[in-house]
Amino acid sequence: MSGLLGRLGGWCARHGRWVLALWVIVAAALMGGSLALGSPVSNEVSIPGSDAQRAHDLMAEGFGPGYGTGGTVQLVLYADAALAAEPRKQALDDSVERIERLPNVVDAELRPSANPNIGMIVVRLEGHDTTKTAQTAQTIAKAADPAREYGVEVVPADNSTPADKEIKTGPSEIAGVLIALLVLVLAFGTLVAALVPIFSALVSVVTGLGLIGLLGHLIDVPKQAGIMATMIGLGVGIDYALFLISRYRRLLAEGVPTVEAVRRTTSSSGGAVVFAGGTVIIALSALMLGGFPLLQTLGWITGLSVVCAVLTSVTLVPAMLGVLGPKINALRVLKARGSEDSGWGGLAQWVARRPWRVLIGSVLVLAALAAPALTLKLGPLGDSYAEEGTTTRRAYELIQTGYGPGANGPLIVVADGTGDAHAVRQALDEVPGVASVGPAKLNESGRSVLVQVIPDYAPGDPRSLDVVEAVRALELPGAKVHVGGEVAAMADVGGRMVERTPLVIGVVVLLSALLLLLAFRAPVVAVKAAVMNLISLGAAFGALALVFSLGLGSRLVGMDPPVSDAMLVEWIFSVPIDNYVPLMLFAVLFGLSMDYEVFLLTAVRQAYLKHGDNRRAVAEGLGSTGRVITSAALIMVAVFVAFIAYPDPLVKVFGVGLAVAIAVDATIIRGFLVPATMVLLGRANWWCPRWLDRLLPNLSVEGHEEHTSAPRELVDAR
Structure with a gap:
């Protein structure tokens, strides 16, 4: 040679x-x-053969537009006074309407929190270019200008996976x-x-x-x-x-x-x-x-x-x-x-x-x-460790204050093989470490139930992994419980x-x-x-x-x-x-x-x-x-x-x-x-x-x- x-x-x-x-x-x-x-880059992070990947795949099958395909964008809201008071309430409603008129937006939902000064607009997307999630979030945030005019701080939350970081x-x-x-x-x-x-x-x-x-x-x-x-x-x-x-x-x-x-x-x-x-x-x-x-x-x-x-x-x-x-x-x-x-x-x-x-x-x-x-x-390196003063860190802290630490790392639970949404929610409510269970959604076949679960713990807390294992261990008649989301995915990794x-x-x-x-x-x-x-x-x-x-x-x-x-x-x-x-x-x-x-x-x-x-x-x-x-x-x-x-x-x-x-x-x-x-x-x-x-x-x-x-x-x- x-x-x-x-x-x-x-x-x-x-x-x-x-x-x-x-x-x-x-x-x-x-x-x-x-x-x-x-120079296209991918936002998709798959873990073939994992339970989290199975939950993601099931979520994309039959639950309607925006589930598991286009993803979501969250706008975290904060004001010095209550968001529900006028004229901020009307400005927020106007912002939601403007967002829903944007391309690829399926719907936008205004969600209050336990703290009257903090809220969130959850936007479901379908058909948009997943390689441009960051740009899409900025466009959606821009549409919330009516709320800003009345002193509402609008912060795009970073829902990205490790591959999404620009x-x-x-x-x-x-x-x-x-x-x-x-x-x-x-x-x-x-x-x-x-x-x-x-x-x-x-x-x-x-x-x-x-x-x-x-x-x-x-x-x-x-x-x-x-x-x-x-x-x-x-x-x-x-x-x-x-x-x-x-x-x-x-x-x-x-x-x-x-x-x-x-x-x-x-x-x-x-x-x-x-x-x-x-x-x-x-x-x-x-x-x-x-x-x-x-x-x-x-x-x-x-x-x-x-x-x-x-x-x-x-x-x-x-x-x-x-x-x-x-x-x-x-x-x-x-x-x-x-x-x-x-x-x-x-x-x-x-x-x-x-x-x-x-x-x-x-x-x-x-x-x-x-x-x-x-x-x-070792563990998930979440947005709570971002530099102070960044929008990523600000959104994380607002979500934690308004919705609890687990809201920054919700679990996506799919019970495959059952249409009994009430039984699924009831079983999840009884799992130790679960703070709240969201509304259940049936897929088109009526044989799978999708639920968002908020743990008591932050994504970086080792105890959140225990919640994931506890949910996966649930035994439902004729059904198999799969858990996705950031915490579950990192546990599988x-x-x-x-x-x-x-x-x-x-x-x-x-x-x-x-x-x-x-x-x-x-x-x-x-x-x-x-x-x-x-x-x-x-x-x-x-x-x-x-x-x-x-x-x-x-x-x-x-x-x-x-x-x-x-x-x-x-x-x-x-x-x-x-x-x-x-x-x-x-x-x-x-x-x-x-x-x-x-x-x-x-x-x-x-x-x-x-x-x-x-x-x-x-x-x-x-x-x-x-x-x-x-x-x-x-x-x-x-x-x-x-x-x-x-x-x-x-x-x-x-x-x-x-x-x-x-x-x-x-x-x-x-x-x-x-x-x-x-x-x-x-x-x-x-x-x-x-x-x-x-x-x-x-x-x-x-x-x-x-x-x-x-x-x-x-x-x-x-």
């Missing part, structure tokens, strides 16, 4: 301007097409890119060298976003897909280009001609990029086994951004290097420094001399970082995640280890790398628990937990994490952590093939890559931290988890733990049974053609 990549890199270097123009045209065409045709890009990407540029200038010392990874990553991200936007016309694409692809694509795109340029500049300094330097760079570091990207893609693709369509789609669409980053790294970057040649070192702003000046060379020697102490110390530190993960709190998590983790670890085995032909190295990545994941989840579950930093990242919910005191400042988030974080983090493992092992392997001294090879590998890996990690951490500013809670959780994991991985794991274990294992690192060696294809990641003089016993490490 190294030879193939070398030829590709050399060709791109010789035809640099054509390759550069082609990439710009492709990126502009895809993004232009996406902007011109639109995420607008802009400031976070700019901040991440600017910080990355600063780190690159410090790493390279020249402005030209710093700008090449930025340009390559931006082309990659634009290409990926354009492709994702067009895919929205063919498949259901959740709104988070674009932002997740941007986060991951920007980070890995800059990092991969950074590794290639670092190698290229070293070869230029040795006097290697431009095209040959590009060929060698793509042959060696390009191979590491391909394998590193492959591990990320494998980890994300394993989410297809999660059994949750939202998770599956987010996984493989995010993987597209990594594919684009790898392709630009092995084609566009070599093309730009070929065009620039020695000018890559132009516009110097800082004095050039070698890798040994970074201090990593000295650290490598220090670690190699005392591996046992370093190993024990690293394990203790990582165990302390991972310990809080035992307190990780949690159960599905518990069921599928071992499978996903097993597949990710196994396939990633297999890919490393193909890359380095060393079983011990492959298994050890998988174990090290799992250790770094523990630290990431520990940080998430500290910030969100224990609430030590939730307000610092813009999460404002409700202090008035009827919840346990110890959770009053905590923020739950959606059940599917840890599994996706695992896949993303495992893949990204493997990146640095591949780059470090590549350098160690190259040194080992030259002289066969394992301890010396570990020290040289860490010394030569430490500064580059640190710079790459700083860039990725900066990108992820910048995205914490997003208002969407899911993005905040990912930003914190990814930033902490990468920081720990690039310092404690790669700087201390991995070198210490490799020194202790000695030649066993590169041992490979002869029978396995014969079975494995020769997919060199470090460019064996540059080490043809190495003795056979060192190449095979037998």
